[in-house]
Amino acid sequence: MSIEGKIKEAAGYVKEELHENGDSPEAKRKAQEGRDLRNEGRIEDGKAPKLGTPGTED
Template sequence: MSIKGEAKEAAGYIKEELNEHGKSPESQRKAQEGRDLRNEGRVEDGKAPKTTPPGSGHSDN
């Protein structure tokens, strides 16, 4: 695992969590940016991107 990939994944997770419950288009856009950043970090570390909907309770580590 790379530190850069882990940092991207963590930052994306935080951005997604802070914005996913917002109803405004801006909040939804920021949540999607967080998901994209999180997946970018996962791919850099050799993990599969998360494909399940947020909050579904499915784990795809």
Template structure:
């Protein structure tokens, strides 16, 4: 596990959670940016990206 990947995953998680429940187009875009960053960090660390619907904890 690389520190850079872990930081990207954590930062993406925070951004996704902060904007996930917003109804505006901007909030949805920022939540998606968070998911993308989170998955980028997971891939760097050799983990599979999360592909389930957000909020399902699967």
């Protein structure tokens, strides 16, 4: 597992959590950016990306 992948996954998780409950288009865009960053980090570490509904374990 790479340090860079772990950092991307953690940063993406934080960004997603900060913006996932916002109603504005900008909040939704930032939440999606966080999901994308988290999944990029997961892929770098050889894990499958999380494709389920946000806020669930899917």
